[in-house]
Amino acid sequence: MRPALSRLGSARSATLLALALTAAGAGAVAAPQAAHASVTRIRLGGSSDVSRTSWSGPAFTFNGDGAVVPATAAKAIAAITGGSGSIDVTVLADSAATGSSQTPECDVFMGLSGVNSCTTDVVTSAADGNNAQVNTDVRNAEFVYFAGGNQCVYASWKGTSLQSSVQSVIAKGGGSGGGSAGHHINSAVVYDACTASTDSATALADPYDSSVTFTTGMFAWPNYADTINDSHFVTRDRMGRTMAFVARAVKDGLTTSGKAWGVGVEQGGGSLFLDKNGLATLSGSDAYVVLGDHQPEQAVSGRPLTYSNFKIWHLTAGQTFDFKNRPSCGYYTRSVSNGTPDANLYSGAPVTDCGGGGGGTGTGSxxxxxxxxxxxxxxxxxxxxxxxxxxxxxxxxxxxxxxxxxxxxxxxxxxxxxxxxxxxxxxxxxxxxxxxxxxxxxxxxxxxxxxxxxxxxxxxxxxxxxxxxxxxxxxxxxxxxxxx
CATH class of the missing domain: 2.60.120.380 (Jelly Rolls)
Incomplete structure (x- = not known):
């Protein structure tokens, strides 16, 4: 969810139009276009898109809450432009924002160097995924940001033109990102929350609870295979549910490697910047990578989870995790027995015996x-x-x-x-x-x-x-x- 913001449905289109027209009179905003009955569009910045033959990405930003994090957004812009020129950004939202601004994400992007324009498209249904104007906005953009909200709406765009349009941005060397729900939708296996939002206690008590549902085949970003993103991680105590997600992904064969990596990012400014070489660098609050590399001892419907030795990497500000060449040590381990996790899930002494993983052999350093x-x-x-x-x-x-x-x-x-x-x-x-x-x-x-x-x-x-x-x-x- 967006912090201190809620979303309104298409009934607020008239309000959005009036606000945008007022701002346009000051030369700051182009008038929004009602591209479809349930789609609202507001464009900030330049009225024409930039034109360029090649881009230097892809680049990604994964945030613990819905707000754009300027530090990682600026890194993504620089990576995509190669330090020269500017980009167009499209923000996809599942419902309109209330508060002091109707375009909070674009307000941040327009304050950063290297942004020509930022367009907010409020796309509220699966059918809107085939909206011509929305798809044009996305394909003309070099960065697509998914706002906080309801990732089930985003998952419903699977199979629509919008899914292909977002993929085309990455293919041309652009980027993608998002916060909260927008963070979830960018992983290889998406916890879609289409029936309800689960918590750690529920998911560990029964990893097949009706609230634990997934969408696969949405996006497959370079070097980011077999991942399951989670948000608001420490504040909402979501380590347990991520463990359940990882166990389910391994048990049900939802990944390509027989392993699954949960990627949990804390709210309040936590953001991972992922470059084209697969290196993720953390800005702000903590992040965790949770690896399940073997079958669970017990993961069946109606029974609590038992899974031994999840491998957990704890990242703090400035630290990195190489998703292309995934490390074989530096983690601590935690287990779940009959639905009860070990104590101190969010901290532990890292294992330094690499056991030869990743090429070569050695102990400690x-x-x-x-x-x-x-x-x-x-x-x-x-x-x-x-x-x-x-x-x-x-x-x-x-x-x-x-x-x-x-x-x-x-x-x-x-x-x-x-x-x-x-x-x-x-x-x-x-x-x-x-x-x-x-x-x-x-x-x-x-x-x-x-x-x-x-x-x-x-x-x-x-x-x-x-x-x-x-x-x-x-x-x-x-x-x-x-x-x-």
Missing amino acids: SRTETEPNDSTGTANDITGLSYPATVTGSMKSGSDRDYYRLSLTSGQTATVTCTIPAAYDADLYFMNAGGSTLTRSVNNGKGAGESLSWTATSSGTYYADLEAYSGSGSATYSCGITKS
């Missing part, structure tokens, strides 16, 4: 390389290690390259220091997500150590690459990696 890791595409994933971390390996041939993938937030500095054995000479490179070299260390001579530092100007995925220059062998190198 160490990782031993596993071949093949000779390119960015086959890099050993060290995003889940605790830092400072250590990676070890060897230059097995004169052309060997060992790549390690890690993540940095904007302003964070990575320092890599490698001890090289006397059997060979190796050079050290630090690269961006595209594989371009950012800095390097190329000291001459077998056994010469290498060291470099790089401060990230943007959050994302980076690579440390140690390359054989001369010589080879089984002697082990050791690279220490710190983040500051």
Whole structure:
């Protein structure tokens, strides 16, 4: 739900029209168009859409409540434009807003750099998903924001033209986002709340309760497969119901991998920005990723849930989660037994024994390389290690390259220091997500150590690459990696 706002039906169209016409007289708002009997449209900003041949997204924002979060919205705009030009935004809402503004989402977007226009379309039924004006607005936009409200209405657009129109925005390099109900609709498996809004106690007591219903096949965003979003997470104590959602998704085969990831974002400014490489960065309040990676011990209709060892990552402001290369450690575990969850669901000591997941082996903050890791595409994933971390390996041939993938937030500095054995000479490179070299260390001579530092100007995925220059062998190198 939108904070401090409610929604009105199409009966308020006359009021919206009068307000919009008044503002238009001041040059701020183009007159709304009643595109359909139950659709209300208000456009702010430029009267003409921007024209451009290509965009640099996709990019996404997932918010814990209905309000637009300027920090992540600005990141999405910059990612889509590539830092040049402006975009058009369309806000989709299931009913009209009351309060001091009829366009609260667009009010925020229009205050951000790089926005040419923002159009609010109030689309109240499944039939409106085929409305020509609404679909035109969406297809001409570069970012679509789903307002807070009732995600069942949004789910009802599955199979309409509007579903395809939103997908077309992502396909051209634009973006999507939303808060509360709008956060729910952007996941791969949607808790649609079409019969009732469930709570943790109800869902854990019976994960097949009539209030626990899902829509699948709505959207499939890049790198965000097998997810189930939840909102207002800590304040409304929704960890338990997310656990039930995850267990149901695994049990019923609703995901493609046999695993399911619940993504819960707290209200009050909590927002995940997801870039085109699958890296999510949190702004504001807490977020949680809840993994179910095995079948539940008990998940049947009419009986309480039993599920052991959910893996839970707790994110705080500025922290990241790599949805493309999902980490294999850094989580804590919690279980549910006969509908009763463990205590302290929202905090725990992270597991640091990675057990070799994600490429390589190691315990705690160490990782031993596993071949093949000779390119960015086959890099050993060290995003889940605790830092400072250590990676070890060897230059097995004169052309060997060992790549390690890690993540940095904007302003964070990575320092890599490698001890090289006397059997060979190796050079050290630090690269961006595209594989371009950012800095390097190329000291001459077998056994010469290498060291470099790089401060990230943007959050994302980076690579440390140690390359054989001369010589080879089984002697082990050791690279220490710190983040500051």
